[in-house]
Amino acid sequence: MPNIYYLPDELTIDADARDTILQTSLYADIPHMHVCGGFARCSTCRVLIADGVEACSPPTVHEQILAKKLDLPDHIRLACQTRINGDIRLRRLVLDSEDAELAEQQISYGAIGQEKPVAIMFADIRGFTKASEAMLPYDVIYLLNRYFQRMNKVIISHGGVINNYMGDGFMALFGLEDIANPVELSVRAGLAMLEQMEALNHGLTVLSNHPLKIGIGIHYGWVVLGNIGNADASSSCMTAIGDAVNFASRIESTTKRVGASLLVSEEVYENIKSKAIAKPHNNIELAGKTGAYCLYEITEMRGNLNLPQTAATQLAAKRKLNAQRAQMGIFESIFSIVMQAIEKLFNAIARLFRRHPSDS
Numbered sequence: 087m088p089n090i091y092y093l094p095d096e097l098t099i100d101a102d103a104r105d106t107i108l109q110t111s112l113y114a115d116i117p118h119m120h121v122c123g124g125f126a127r128c129s130t131c132r133v134l135i136a137d138g139v140e141a142c143s144p145p146t147v148h149e150q151i152l153a154k155k156l157d158l159p160d161h162i163r164l165a166c167q168t169r170i171n172g173d174i175r176l177r178r179l180v181l182d183s184e185d186a187e188l189a190e191q192q193i194s195y196g197a198i199g200q201e202k203p204v205a206i207m208f209a210d211i212r213g214f215t216k217a218s219e220a221m222l223p224y225d226v227i228y229l230l231n232r233y234f235q236r237m238n239k240v241i242i243s244h245g246g247v248i249n250n251y252m253g254d255g256f257m258a259l260f261g262l263e264d265i266a267n268p269v270e271l272s273v274r275a276g277l278a279m280l281e282q283m284e285a286l287n288h289g290l291t292v293l294s295n296h297p298l299k300i301g302i303g304i305h306y307g308w309v310v311l312g313n314i315g316n317a318d319a320s321s322s323c324m325t326a327i328g329d330a331v332n333f334a335s336r337i338e339s340t341t342k343r344v345g346a347s348l349l350v351s352e353e354v355y356e357n358i359k360s361k362a363i364a365k366p367h368n369n370i371e372l373a374g375k376t377g378a379y380c381l382y383e384i385t386e387m388r389g390n391l392n393l394p395q396t397a398a399t400q401l402a403a404k405r406k407l408n409a410q411r412a413q414m415g416i417f418e419s420i421f422s423i424v425m426q427a428i429e430k431l432f433n434a435i436a437r438l439f440r441r442h443p444s445d446s
């Protein structure tokens with residue numbers, strides 16, 4: 087009879103080849119998470135096979151689907167879908183309810199971290215700290231809220247999302263959801279923000295003697311996207327990490343030095359050059375980067391977006407779909423609770439049968 091050595095429990099348990107790893111754990115009273123009841127929907131039963139991966143049954147179709155969604159490597163297996171025909175050593179990966187919450191979050195988001203090319207925008211109000219020194223704190227908050235409210239509207243209407251506020255600056259991402267032309271949308275959003283800033287300045291003269299100016303930097307590149315924060319989806323936020331993010335930030339901080347309001351990287355420019363009116367700034371050195379770069383100051387975009395749907399319409403449709411999926415999730419949870427109750431009953435009967443086989 088094959089056996090399973092469990093980590094972190096440090097227990098060796100004999101396994102019946104007809105049982106899944108999850109069933110073996112439960113028969114041995116090893117606390118093994120299985121939120122969906124063993125239907126390859128939650129991934130909370132996942133184990134890392136430290137030794138003996140060749141003794142594991144091939145992934146079922148259901149396991150293949152989930153493993154693809156979460157981008158799981160071959161040695162991470164779903165215990166509820168895997169049987170063994172030889173000795174293995176494994177580590178349970180979801181050990182408590184907090185881990186289970188994180189796993190659920192990953193299911194709704196997809197891979198634990200997802201690599202994706204996006205347009206990254208950084209925007210900052212120039213000299214705001216100095217300007218705010220002459221203002222009342224309440225006026226500063228009022229002004230910032232007006233500013234962020236307007237900019238947020240512009241970003242959303244161009245298919246982007248602000249996902250990080252830093253004092254009087256923010257980072258916005260375009261292309262998180264698969265919309266067409268995220269790069270062009272980000273540049274058009276940048277130009278629209280400059281227009282909005284002018285309009286906003288007209289109404290703010292009573293608060294600030296000097297019109298406010300913003301600097302915007304945009305880069306397009308691969309980032310790793312992941313949810314950071316509490317496992318509770320309402321209090322976690324998606325963020326982007328990677329060299330491309332730092333590069334976009336450096337571009338924004340260069341706007342003042344070269345006297346431009348909207349600067350983009352070569353990667354962005356290549357994407358929009360047939361429509362952009364741009365002025366190149368050559369041999370620009372960026373803090374923390376080696377070498378010199380060519381950045382482009384964008385002053386105008388010709389023509390229209392020429393999209394089959396506006397970005398806002400596309401996003402509205404996607405969000406409606408997500409809401410429907412969330413509704414389905416509630417039904418699945420109820421189904422899962424019922425199935426777990428049935429499973430517990432079944433396990434109890436199976437244990438009784440194993441202990442007293444001669445009674446049958």
Ligand code: FES
Pocket residue numbers: 119120121122123124125126127128129130131132164165166167
């Ligand atoms: S995926 Fe195995 S218990 Fe949910």
